[in-house]
Amino acid sequence: xxxxxxxxxxxxxxxxxxxxxxxxxxxxxxxxxxxxxxxxxxxxxxxxxxxxxxxxxxxxxxxxxxxxxxxxxxxxxxxxxxxxxxxxxxxxxxxxxxxxxxxxxxxxxxxxxxxxxxxxxxxxxxxxxxxxxxxxxxxxxxxxxxxxxxxxxxxxxxxxxxxxxxxxxxxxxxxxxxxxxxxxxxxxxxxxxxxxxxxxxxxxxxxxxxxxxxxxxxxxxxxxxxxxxxxxxxxxxxxxxxxxxxxxxxxxxxxxxxxxxxxxxxxxxxxxxxxxxxxxxxxxxxxxxxxxxxxxxxxxxxxxxxxxxxxxxxxxxxxxxxxxxxxxxxxxxxxxxx
Amino acid sequence: xxxxxxxxxxxxxxxxxxxxxxxxxxxxxxxxxxxxxxxxxxxxxxxxxxxxxxxxxxxxxxxxxxxxxxxxxxxxxxxxxxxxxxxxxxxxxxxxxxxxxxxxxxxxxxxxxxxxxxxxxxxxxxxxxxxxxxxxxxxxxxxxxxxxxxxxxxxxxxxxxxxxxxxxxxxxxxxxxxxxxxxxxxxxxxxxxxxxxxxxxxxxxxxxxxxxxxxxxxxxxxxxxxxxxxxx
Numbered sequence: 282x283x284x285x286x287x288x289x290x291x292x293x294x295x296x297x298x299x300x301x302x303x304x305x306x307x308x309x310x311x312x313x314x315x316x317x318x319x320x321x322x323x324x325x326x327x328x329x330x331x332x333x334x335x336x337x338x339x340x341x342x343x344x345x346x347x348x349x350x351x352x353x354x355x356x357x358x359x360x361x362x363x364x365x366x367x368x369x370x371x372x373x374x375x376x377x378x379x380x381x382x383x384x385x386x387x388x389x390x391x392x393x394x395x396x397x398x399x400x401x402x403x404x405x406x407x408x409x410x411x412x413x414x415x416x417x418x419x420x421x422x423x424x425x426x427x428x429x430x431x432x433x434x435x436x437x438x439x440x441x442x443x444x445x446x447x448x449x450x451x452x453x454x455x456x457x458x459x460x461x462x463x464x465x466x467x468x469x470x471x472x473x474x475x476x477x478x479x480x481x482x483x484x485x486x487x488x489x490x491x492x493x494x495x496x497x498x499x500x501x502x503x504x505x506x507x508x509x510x511x512x513x514x515x516x517x518x519x520x521x522x523x524x525x526x527x528x529x530x531x532x533x534x535x536x537x538x539x540x541x542x543x544x545x546x547x548x549x550x551x552x553x554x555x556x557x558x559x560x561x562x563x564x565x566x567x568x569x570x571x572x573x574x575x576x577x578x579x580x581x582x583x584x585x586x587x588x589x590x591x592x593x594x595x596x597x598x599x600x601x602x603x604x605x606x607x608x609x610x611x612x613x614x615x616x617x618x619x
Numbered sequence: 620x621x622x623x624x625x626x627x628x629x630x631x632x633x634x635x636x637x638x639x640x641x642x643x644x645x646x647x648x649x650x651x652x653x654x655x656x657x658x659x660x661x662x663x664x665x666x667x668x669x670x671x672x673x674x675x676x677x678x679x680x681x682x683x684x685x686x687x688x689x690x691x692x693x694x695x696x697x698x699x700x701x702x703x704x705x706x707x708x709x710x711x712x713x714x715x716x717x718x719x720x721x722x723x724x725x726x727x728x729x730x731x732x733x734x735x736x737x738x739x740x741x742x743x744x745x746x747x748x749x750x751x752x753x754x755x756x757x758x759x760x761x762x763x764x765x766x767x768x769x770x771x772x773x774x775x776x777x778x779x780x781x782x783x784x785x786x787x788x789x790x791x792x793x794x795x796x797x798x799x800x801x802x803x804x805x806x807x808x809x810x811x812x813x814x815x816x817x818x819x820x821x822x823x824x825x826x827x828x829x830x831x832x833x834x835x836x837x838x839x840x841x842x843x844x845x846x847x848x849x850x851x
Contacts, residue, residue, distance in 0.1 A: 404673070407699035408629050411721035415635040418724055421788050421797060436721070447702075456703050474803045478796045483809040499703060 480517040487526035516542035541597040624665035672698035687713035693734035
């Protein structure tokens, strides 16, 4: 309504000026009949008012639309009415919507092709890595050891790429089921044993064998992998222990990775979960990509797990994953049965 | 002797797997033309199949279904794809297990053995038993026994693994890192535990009358020395 008034006031003003001008011309010419003048003014104003009212009613949709912010793309396709202006508005917004959609589709396709390409490429790279891996398995000299380390690094890098690419299609690629925490931890540790040994860091596992949580084991393993890689990397040379423990907090199960390494400066803590953020530690350790913790946060978010972090420079870092549901542990289910 | 069929389109992986399996006493059949997988399968009558997922023409899932129509033999998938969907697909198409690339020989061998045992009963010992020998000292890996001339001695699993590494590398040095890595299966092993195992292995060798056979090489690791030969 406001917009309508603001839009139409020049017209109203013009109309009034014209009316007064007409009456004044008649008056100066010597013709003056008061009641007729009032009647003419009344009629003119009445018809002008009626015109504006009809105008407003027929274009109300447009005015309302124009004075509200757009909330969804679909609003662009709604129809406004039957007047020529309304129909023109309809046509133009349909056309805009169509163009926009077309471009969006083009980008979506491009993005999908790109993701598919990356995934295929990573898989192609896995074949040569497998070959190198197999070739080295029966070798035991320092060169082979060193090549093995590099292969590990390539593998880790490729894995990160693959998981980032997959994140886009997360919805098609996860399956929530009971995951046994202990065996998950052990598998991830076994995968990283060379990393631990090379850095002379040893894991301490305090996870009850019967603990099970609702999660996707592949994604959770990836998350744990990232946390352990960080923990080992920032412990190296300072402490030789990384603790992985699980405990209960209310209805949640907490999986915690604690290291006693260099810690994270407090001004960096808030930002470590941002993509590409490497912070002070990243500058000390050239291998940081800044993606690890971002992925952890992102994946946990999609799995509906919480992430908490505590750290003190020189004391170490603790990262906790808050898992949403504890599946009744074996002891509990036994009690329930008896 | 069990026959293993390898369906893998990368020639190098194919060849490496083949060599490794033959080393452990398996017979291998491999596929060269990927439009004739079924012919090879029917003629070769393998006891177990290692099947890649990404293959030219048809994928592994297709071949797995085809094989299932003719036989119940164990089928193990070997693939670089590790998504949940692929694993589910593999199992639904009739596979028995799924190994992701890159893999360790140990894992493949262990899975092959366990599938064979499950499918054909306990005739696994008939497979060429894995043994390592250094100048008369013989290690039986499956039985975890160590023998010298006529004396036999039993070993724990970790001791056997340690000796395997040392004997395989003889007369070269095995780094501590490599040994730690070998011993680390389910439970991790730290430096102190490794020292304990080394002491135990030395003890066992002493029981066989071999003293000073495990030599410490400062700063790099351990080496097996056939001291008993040198003395003669």
